Amino acid sequence: MNSKKAQIAIVAMFLAFTLTLSVLFFALPKKEYSSSEKRYLAETPEFSFENFFSGNLTNSLEGGEKVGYIADHFPLRSLFVGINAYWNLGIGATASNGYYFCRDGYIITKPADTNRADKNLQLINLFAASFDEVTLMVVPSAGQMLSDKLPKVHAPYPDKDVYDYILGNKADNVGFVDLRQSFEKLVAGEEQLYYKTDHHWTSFGAYTAYRLYCEAMGLEAKAEDAFEKTEYPDFFGTTYSSSGYFLAKPDTIEIWEDKQVSDNVRVTITEGAKSEEYASMYFDSHLSEDDMYPVFLDGNHALVTIENQNAEGDGTLLIIKDSFAHCAAPFLAENYSKVIMVDLRYYKNSVSELAVSEKADDILFLYGMNNFCTDSNLAFLQ
Numbered sequence: 001m002n003s004k005k006a007q008i009a010i011v012a013m014f015l016a017f018t019l020t021l022s023v024l025f026f027a028l029p030k031k032e033y034s035s036s037e038k039r040y041l042a043e044t045p046e047f048s049f050e051n052f053f054s055g056n057l058t059n060s061l062e063g064g065e066k067v068g069y070i071a072d073h074f075p076l077r078s079l080f081v082g083i084n085a086y087w088n089l090g091i092g093a094t095a096s097n098g099y100y101f102c103r104d105g106y107i108i109t110k111p112a113d114t115n116r117a118d119k120n121l122q123l124i125n126l127f128a129a130s131f132d133e134v135t136l137m138v139v140p141s142a143g144q145m146l147s148d149k150l151p152k153v154h155a156p157y158p159d160k161d162v163y164d165y166i167l168g169n170k171a172d173n174v175g176f177v178d179l180r181q182s183f184e185k186l187v188a189g190e191e192q193l194y195y196k197t198d199h200h201w202t203s204f205g206a207y208t209a210y211r212l213y214c215e216a217m218g219l220e221a222k223a224e225d226a227f228e229k230t231e232y233p234d235f236f237g238t239t240y241s242s243s244g245y246f247l248a249k250p251d252t253i254e255i256w257e258d259k260q261v262s263d264n265v266r267v268t269i270t271e272g273a274k275s276e277e278y279a280s281m282y283f284d285s286h287l288s289e290d291d292m293y294p295v296f297l298d299g300n301h302a303l304v305t306i307e308n309q310n311a312e313g314d315g316t317l318l319i320i321k322d323s324f325a326h327c328a329a330p331f332l333a334e335n336y337s338k339v340i341m342v343d344l345r346y347y348k349n350s351v352s353e354l355a356v357s358e359k360a361d362d363i364l365f366l367y368g369m370n371n372f373c374t375d376s377n378l379a380f381l382q
């Protein structure tokens with residue numbers, strides 16, 4: 001009898017819990033943006049008989065390749081994502097949502113599939129054929145550089161194979177800045193080149209790459225002591241927000257600022273036909289957000305131009321890039337009077353024509369390892 005009552009109580013509790021979540025799902029206001037996951041949530045699907053019978057409505061609700069409307073707006077979603085991440089960690093799973101929970105507070109992205117690495121290099125070679133020389137920089141993955149911090153069971157990182165392929169197949173007029181040796185030495189000396197809660201490199205990592213770029217290009221890099229360094233704590237970046245490891249401690253983000261440059265700079269951000277000008281490379285409003293990385297040049301935009309009247313040189317640098325460049329561009333502006341950044345996810349005009357019209361002296365492709373291996377937007381390079 002007691003056993004039967006217990007079973008009834010469990011069923012009643014389950015039904016009450018399910019009913020409560022259902023009521024909350026319909027009653028609670030729907031958010032457009034998840035601050036914890038740093039992404040826009042699925043929009044309310046449009047009902048029509050065509051969508052219903054084609055299966056598009058079901059796809060939108062349940063999710064196909066992307067997260068569906070129901071999962072995105074499920075009550076207490078962040079709590080359940082975190083519980084699931086730590087549950088998996090507790091039962092021995094080494095990754096959650098594509099991220100490893102690692103030693104010393106690092107949350108590191110799993111290795112990328114390399115299915116587009118060869119194609120992307122071919123596209124860069126093809127683009128480079130129209131110019132005297134271009135330069136390629138692929139940032140080593142955090143997982144490769146910080147392998148001692150990964151869990152014992154993890155997938156292999158493809159960095160060596162990708163670099164070997166680049167060196168063996170790049171066009172003769174494509175220069176390659178190899179960061180590996182310098183990064184390995186610095187990591188061995190316990191220097192922090194990558195954020196713990198974000199997939200990007202730190203300002204020190206970007207500065208190290210800047211020095212190596214200048215060395216390869218015959219430029220004189222600005223000395224480290226020329227920069228005023230300011231730390232901002234409580235940084236929760238992309239790997240934190242996407243992994244579900246919400247008990248991880250926050251990181252600290254650093255801004256390195258050369259006042260001689262930053263006080264005499266003009267930044268123009270262009271989206272389509274609209275352009276806006278700013279007097280700084282640093283957008284302090286983002287420092288009050290969990291994800292502070294957009295403090296560098298306001299994050300992702302189609303076209304960003306930095307003009308520095310106090311630059312060491314008077315040349316123009318065109319950067320075709322992913323978001324690793326946002327932290328590096330202020331350093332590169334030390335040596336070029338104009339730095340132009342193009343993001344192929346948003347820029348739909350001809351990059352070749354831009355390079356010619358702007359009389360670019362140097363062209364740099366700057367990508368993180370994962371994006372270089374997977375980004376399909378280089379197919380729009382022309």
